[in-house]
Amino acid sequence: MAHSAAPAPSSVVPSIGLVVGILVLSSSVSISSTDMYSPSMPDLVRWFDTTATKVGLTISLNVLAFGLAQLLHGPLSDRYGRKPVLIVSLSAVALLSLACAAAQTIDQLIVARIFLGIAAAAEAVVGLAIIKDLFTEKQQVKALALLGMVIAITPAMAPILGGYIHVTWGWQANFWVISAMALVALWTVVRMLPESKQPDFTALKMANIVSRYQELLKNSDFLVHSAMLGVCLGMLFVFVTAAPFVFIDILGIPANVFGFYQASMVLAFFFGSVLASQLADRWEPFNLMALGVLIIVLGSTAITIIILGGFMKASTLTGGYVILAFGLGPLFAVAPSRALRSIDRNTGSASAMLNGIEQTTAGLAAVVISLLHDGTARPMAYLTVLLGLILAALVYRSKKEDRYVR
Numbered sequence: 001m002a003h004s005a006a007p008a009p010s011s012v013v014p015s016i017g018l019v020v021g022i023l024v025l026s027s028s029v030s031i032s033s034t035d036m037y038s039p040s041m042p043d044l045v046r047w048f049d050t051t052a053t054k055v056g057l058t059i060s061l062n063v064l065a066f067g068l069a070q071l072l073h074g075p076l077s078d079r080y081g082r083k084p085v086l087i088v089s090l091s092a093v094a095l096l097s098l099a100c101a102a103a104q105t106i107d108q109l110i111v112a113r114i115f116l117g118i119a120a121a122a123e124a125v126v127g128l129a130i131i132k133d134l135f136t137e138k139q140q141v142k143a144l145a146l147l148g149m150v151i152a153i154t155p156a157m158a159p160i161l162g163g164y165i166h167v168t169w170g171w172q173a174n175f176w177v178i179s180a181m182a183l184v185a186l187w188t189v190v191r192m193l194p195e196s197k198q199p200d201f202t203a204l205k206m207a208n209i210v211s212r213y214q215e216l217l218k219n220s221d222f223l224v225h226s227a228m229l230g231v232c233l234g235m236l237f238v239f240v241t242a243a244p245f246v247f248i249d250i251l252g253i254p255a256n257v258f259g260f261y262q263a264s265m266v267l268a269f270f271f272g273s274v275l276a277s278q279l280a281d282r283w284e285p286f287n288l289m290a291l292g293v294l295i296i297v298l299g300s301t302a303i304t305i306i307i308l309g310g311f312m313k314a315s316t317l318t319g320g321y322v323i324l325a326f327g328l329g330p331l332f333a334v335a336p337s338r339a340l341r342s343i344d345r346n347t348g349s350a351s352a353m354l355n356g357i358e359q360t361t362a363g364l365a366a367v368v369i370s371l372l373h374d375g376t377a378r379p380m381a382y383l384t385v386l387l388g389l390i391l392a393a394l395v396y397r398s399k400k401e402d403r404y405v406r
Contacts, residue, residue, distance in 0.1 A: 056370030065117035067359025074352020089122035159259030230361025272329020292330030299324025300388030
């Protein structure tokens with residue numbers, strides 16, 4: 001029986017700007033699915049007559065599902081090509097966002113959010129795999145830095161837009177907007193994204209999948225840098241999950257104003273990515289990444305002192321997170337390419353495992369901060385400083401890995 005194959009990849013390598021632009025549109029959909037409705041979270045407690053912990057699970061379980069599903073999307077993109085997987089994913093996101101808007105109970109919303117996380121997971125896997133398929137290591141750093149710069153606009157604007165949408169039309173309207181965004185991204189992918197991968201007809205054989213993931217789990221260089229990304233994303237999701245309750249319920253910030261505080265943190269990440277892009281040609285990748293880690297640890301320390309030392313205001317807490325987020329720019333520009341530098345084949349599976357580790361770690365951090373909710377900001381401080389210490393240990397290990405990879 002003949003196999004149906006995705007179109008062969010073009011021999012002409014498209015520009016970094018075109019590829020990054022298309023990936024930004026696709027990735028912004030999954031980012032918005034969390035950040036756009038975060039200002040609604042305190043109000044959902046009253047809407048569904050439930051607890052803050054359960055509302056927090058609409059984010060944490062979504063992120064956990066997002067991470068685990070990537071382990072499937074990677075082999076799928078190796079088997080059928082990058083583009084078909086993106087098309088199916090964006091179509092499903094459009095439908096599942098409408099399901100979220102139609103939820104009548106908090107349990108229905110949680111379930112819809114879990115399936116939304118599974119569907120949206122493809123964007124992260126496919127985007128990184130396409131960059132790995134098409135560009136050299138130096139170009140990958142530039143592409144990832146550019147992606148970080150531009151994609152920062154989405155989480156900066158999403159909570160601001162979401163806050164005003166929530167106040168004007170209600171929380172359901174945010175999911176209607178996300179569905180429309182998915183359809184726009186779908187049209188762009190269908191019309192403009194080139195295929196970068198020949199289909200591998202053996203990619204979905206269970207023995208091959210298990211073998212590839214076992215091989216990756218034995219690759220310490222890959223695991224160290226994947227874990228670094230997971231820890232840093234975990235810090236972000238500690239904020240995304242807990243901050244709406246801290247800022248809105250404890251500090252009294254209006255829901256339609258909260259987004260501006262989150263936006264300042266995301267813009268700091270944007271400028272950190274700008275710095276990484278400027279230094280990419282002159283600095284060694286490890287040194288650039290180490291600079292990011294140093295800034296992140298300083299930020300996590302500041303956050304802990306601000307919360308536990310009794311200095312917490314909306315401005316001071318945001319300031320600590322701005323420092324932390326600025327350091328994420330250099331780290332996220334370098335760590336993915338370092339994680340994949342020892343991978344010569346099965347890039348889709350490797351990208352899936354990398355993003356799976358990253359998102360699952362972040363999801364676990366979000367689950368923990370949800371379960372630790374006690375009506376104060378103290379759990380944010382404890383978990384953020386713990387993650388900062390883990391990150392410092394991982395960057396030390398990263399330096400040792402250079403001796404084995406060179």
